[in-house]
Amino acid sequence: MLDLAVEAHELARARTGTEIPGVTVERETLPYATVTTVRVETAEAERIMQKPRGTYITIEAPALRDNNRRAHKPIVELLAQKLRLLLQNLNLPETASVLVVGLGNWHATPDALGPRTIDYTLVTRHLHRYAPQELRGGMREVSAIAPGVLGITGIETAEIIRGVVEKIRPALIITVDALAARNVERITTSIQLADTGISPGSGIGNDRTGINYETMGVPVIAIGVPTVVHAAFIASDAMEKLWQELNKNPNLQRVYKFLHPELVQNVVDTLLAPFGGRLMVTPKEIDSLIQNTAKIIAGGIATALHPGIPAEEFSLYLG
Amino acid sequence: MLDLAVEAHELARARTGTEIPGVTVERETLPYATVTTVRVETAEAERIMQKPRGTYITIEAPALRDNNRRAHKPIVELLAQKLRLLLQNLNLPETASVLVVGLGNWHATPDALGPRTIDYTLVTRHLHRYAPQELRGGMREVSAIAPGVLGITGIETAEIIRGVVEKIRPALIITVDALAARNVERITTSIQLADTGISPGSGIGNDRTGINYETMGVPVIAIGVPTVVHAAFIASDAMEKLWQELNKNPNLQRVYKFLHPELVQNVVDTLLAPFGGRLMVTPKEIDSLIQNTAKIIAGGIATALHPGIPAEEFSLYLG
Amino acid sequence: MLDLAVEAHELARARTGTEIPGVTVERETLPYATVTTVRVETAEAERIMQKPRGTYITIEAPALRDNNRRAHKPIVELLAQKLRLLLQNLNLPETASVLVVGLGNWHATPDALGPRTIDYTLVTRHLHRYAPQELRGGMREVSAIAPGVLGITGIETAEIIRGVVEKIRPALIITVDALAARNVERITTSIQLADTGISPGSGIGNDRTGINYETMGVPVIAIGVPTVVHAAFIASDAMEKLWQELNKNPNLQRVYKFLHPELVQNVVDTLLAPFGGRLMVTPKEIDSLIQNTAKIIAGGIATALHPGIPAEEFSLYLG
Amino acid sequence: MLDLAVEAHELARARTGTEIPGVTVERETLPYATVTTVRVETAEAERIMQKPRGTYITIEAPALRDNNRRAHKPIVELLAQKLRLLLQNLNLPETASVLVVGLGNWHATPDALGPRTIDYTLVTRHLHRYAPQELRGGMREVSAIAPGVLGITGIETAEIIRGVVEKIRPALIITVDALAARNVERITTSIQLADTGISPGSGIGNDRTGINYETMGVPVIAIGVPTVVHAAFIASDAMEKLWQELNKNPNLQRVYKFLHPELVQNVVDTLLAPFGGRLMVTPKEIDSLIQNTAKIIAGGIATALHPGIPAEEFSLYLG
Secondary structure, three states: OOOOHHHHHHHHHHHHOOOOOOEEEEEEEOOOOEEEEEEEOOHHHHHHHOOOOEEEEEEEOHHHHOOOHHHHHHHHHHHHHHHHHHHHHOOOOOOOOEEEEEOOOOOOHHHOHHHHHHHOOOOOHHHHHHOOHHHHOOOOOEEEEOOOOHHHHOOOHHHHHHHHHHHHOOOEEEEEEEEEEOOHHHOOOEEEEEOOOEOOOOOOOOOOOOEOHHHHOOOEEEEEEEEEEEHHHHHHHHHHHHHHHHHOOHHHHHHHHHHOHHHHHHHHHHHHHHHHHHEEEEEOOHHHHHHHHHHHHHHHHHHHHOOOOOHHHHHHHOO | OOOOHHHHHHHHHHHHOOOOOOEEEEEEEOOOOEEEEEEEOOHHHHHHHOOOOEEEEEEEOHHHHOOOHHHHHHHHHHHHHHHHHHHHHOOOOOOOOEEEEEOOOOOOHHHOHHHHHHHHOOOOHHHHHHOOHHHOOOOOOEEEEOOOOHHHHOOOHHHHHHHHHHHHOOOEEEEEEEEEEOOHHHOOOEEEEEOOOEOOOOOOOOOOOOEOHHHHOOOEEEEEEEEEEEHHHHHHHHHHHHHHHHHOOHHHHHHHHHHOHHHHHHHHHHHHHHHHHHEEEEEOOHHHHHHHHHHHHHHHHHHHHOOOOOHHHHHHHOO | OOOOHHHHHHHHHHHHOOOOOOEEEEEEEOOOOEEEEEEEOOHHHHHHHOOOOEEEEEEEOHHHHOOOHHHHHHHHHHHHHHHHHHHHHOOOOOOOOEEEEEOOOOOOHHHOHHHHHHHHOOOOHHHHHHOOHHHHOOOOOEEEEOOOOHHHHOOOHHHHHHHHHHHHOOOEEEEEEEEEEOOHHHOOOEEEEEOOOEOOOOOOOOOOOOEOHHHHOOOEEEEEEEEEEEHHHHHHHHHHHHHHHHHOOHHHHHHHHHHOHHHHHHHHHHHHHHHHHHEEEEEOOHHHHHHHHHHHHHHHHHHHHOOOOOHHHHHHHOO | OOOOHHHHHHHHHHHHOOOOOOEEEEEEEOOOOEEEEEEEOOHHHHHHHOOOOEEEEEEEOHHHHOOOHHHHHHHHHHHHHHHHHHHHHOOOOOOOOEEEEEOOOOOOHHHOHHHHHHHOOOOOHHHHHHOOHHHOOOOOOEEEEOOOOHHHHOOOHHHHHHHHHHHHOOOEEEEEEEEEEOOHHHOOOEEEEEOOOEOOOOOOOOOOOOEOHHHHOOOEEEEEEEEEEEHHHHHHHHHHHHHHHHHOOHHHHHHHHHHOHHHHHHHHHHHHHHHHHHEEEEEOOHHHHHHHHHHHHHHHHHHHHOOOOOHHHHHHHOO
16 A cells, blocks of 8 residues: 555556546646645545545655755745645634644654654643633644554554543644655655545554544544655566566567566565565655654644744744 | 652651651661651641652662662662552552553653653553464563653643543553652652652642542552752752751850741742742753663563563563 | 853952952843953963953843744844954954864763754865865855763863864864853853863863863864753852841841851752762753754854855754 | 675675685684674785775674564674684784774764764773772773764864874774665674775765775774665666576576666666665664664673673673
């Protein structure tokens, strides 16, 4: 299963050779980013895409990868705008309270995006409880948790979140998670927003349980950023591309029969056996990329949730 | 309010000049540690001590402060033994499941003892769920969370814990927390175990809500280690000691009337105004003391909870 | 010995009851800061102040302690302006290369200001070596090291710096260090710049060797920020203030003879014995204060050293 | 260029199809490890292997990857034994002083092995200077530095080390570094010891300058552990293995001409373009693998350098 809907869509089209019925795709080109909105609208589309029905917005902005705050500013604003769009579709009141959930393992750098984002999240719920009205300054009620992973807590992540949700009754959950991409180009250059929540088995940890309307009882918007590509994809892509090159020679087309998927899978398995599925391809500078991306996501969430506060004020609150 | 029952008892005796009715104190002297068990048994004792009824066991072991694993071993064993004692009093079945809760703020070094202990806690609940019987090897079902603090999450710590408790239904909660001592000698040399849970307002963060049988619906054993002394105590102790010196001179006894508590409090307030109550006295090497103490607490908990595993095996599981 | 010249001056005046010959003091009041320039000009002044001859500029700005970047901006600019002043006095060419040295122990939070500042320092020396002229954009040649402390390396800090200096031959050294103040008000609200370098025994680690023109062969500007007060000062200040209160009563003036320094020292020693001189008073939020202060110092240094780059660009380079 | 001599040797043999003249290889099989000693003895061997003349000892121990201290113990002992062997060849006096250098970038997890090892290194040089003879207890004079990387300091790593070496004049340098392997099986399962020091361009950072007898004036023993494989190797290995499969069919042997290296390189470049050479394959749990490996290396170095201290005592000194 692919974490990014745009990649799931590319793959489904490549496999079937046709457009996917029940899926609509819109593309928007901006000076610094491309936005692709994939809508999965039917049960058949769900099955082919292996993605639940809903809206998946992907912002692709190569500047995310630069260590340059000025270039990050329009991305923060674009993220906020798309998040507001999903919020409007939910018809929540302006003051509806939100729980931000940072998924992932803080002790594994490429999986730490969620918890790092919580470090930068502007939390206000306790001010609403304890501060006078005039100090709240147009701020919505926001709370935040980083529930950890099964190996650290011994508890399913969804159980922890569900427990907290039942106590504090937010009107909406926003999850933040590190994803695995199919294509190395997308590592820390894409942000996906989905109004479907988190499906079981997604994310780079592979052990995410479902965190969505069905399991939580409130709508869940999932924000994800690819931080790794499974090494297996690099290996099988290399073989696939090699085959395409060989295939340009008409004499070689009968080689094709030897290139069947079992062979490719077999080569990959042999090659990557020592660490099983846990070998990841990631850039050497992943530590600082995670740090920057966490700030951008937290900034986008704050801008979308607290419209009463001008964007330049957030640095006053954020660390 | 004082976090350590032994200090609350000393103070109450000094203030009243008599033994406190309804409080019993037992002292045990071991080669490497002193153990003091304070029992608060009546409503009057509760009021005088400002501590809820229950058993408070304090292990004082100066070797806790040394960076010497060999010296830590008997302390781990002693902690386990005292924890088992409290467990036995609760009459829980051998296999009763336990939730370990690391209280405090991971971004403030002296308050990070709880979360650091969770890093070293041997968690087994997921193995019980997913692993075959024979792999569980005499291990009880243990889970662990570090719920953060109000300023990070916007949620009362007790609400988060209660939410998780209602989902996973442990038979017992063990909390781990950094405490404030009255006396600098006790910084990272004492471990207090109490079967009363956590009272509101305790801990160095000053914002702990009650985490006890009343709020959680299951028994709560609280493990705490002093990591700071409030600067105000240093200042007022200095004045108190000075007074004792002055008072040795009979001519000066009438000075006493000027030394009334308001004056002392006034001096302290003037001196420490800039940071309010948040000035802490702590040793320069607090970062490594917290690290060592977290390992010792996690080791003691593991030894007490998993009697089927020999102590020397824990390093095989712990990081 | 006191780390801050303003405090050494206050103390010397209090002790002698007169102005100190050979010391000039200038005060400048700005909307958001006070700047005090102490000049130690004679051998006698050196002896009384226990500070080497030179210029000590102290910026006192309470907003340093707020987590508010907008309030930090004018402080960064003021720091840069004062640093440029000291640079001009040295008559170095505009392009003279600079080595920034972050002193202190990265494993002890309040002592980690120097190493943290190096994390945020805009380093350009390698670009000068390897990048074409047009990419250097008005940037001076800057390099940076965090040499650690004796207990970590086994090597005197001054030896490491001297070794590097002899290899790369900078025209100037700027050190950044955490200081101990006498007064809690100054914790992370004051920045001292001194053209004297570092004297032996200064800094909160107490083990700094001299890092100055004499030992390094190039001028050394020392930037320091108090991050702690020794607990002993809190205790003796409390006694001193108590005495002042008692002394308002004319009948008590003869008590004075009992309040001689030995008694005070004796009380302090008894009180703080367990950790010797290593008990520090520091605010609970010291971790985030160090983080913010490191960014401010690094920003001020970058603004002063690279005048060709507008201040708002630094965030493009800094993390 | 390959960092591991065993891999360089395998590659050279595969390429030439013969044994390499001037290279000797010895294999030793132990219950928990394999030790391969490669000796490069002639100028021709240097050229073919692309490795300077000298002795390269590689310990391969899959248990390095387990989080199990008991399994690590014999590896620490084996590492110490092989390090002592290299020390003996150098004919240094028993008391010769040693400088341990932790190479790499502490802000990039897979490159942080060197600096992390310094955190655990038992440093004694300052005790030799300041402590009485009887407290030194059979400990050799050891100092340690983590000089950082060019991008952090602006200074060539070799310049910093050379500067320190000229000041403190050690008789030997031991470097510790993260390496890039060719084969994923070797990630954190192999330790290479070489008496040749560090060649320019080795290590995962790709910017190491030479750190060897020629540049330092003292012998340099290099300890390295592979923590990553370049993603390009995974891709080209996959294609190579695919080719071997295809080639089993005699009809396909003429396909071979299309599989020339340029094609393979071209596919790899297209696939991995976005991050250039900086895409690394690394296991998800690399953070904890680095932590464990750093302790093992530091333990092995301490055991070899301080023969007067029984191995079990090191935990008394180490954190």
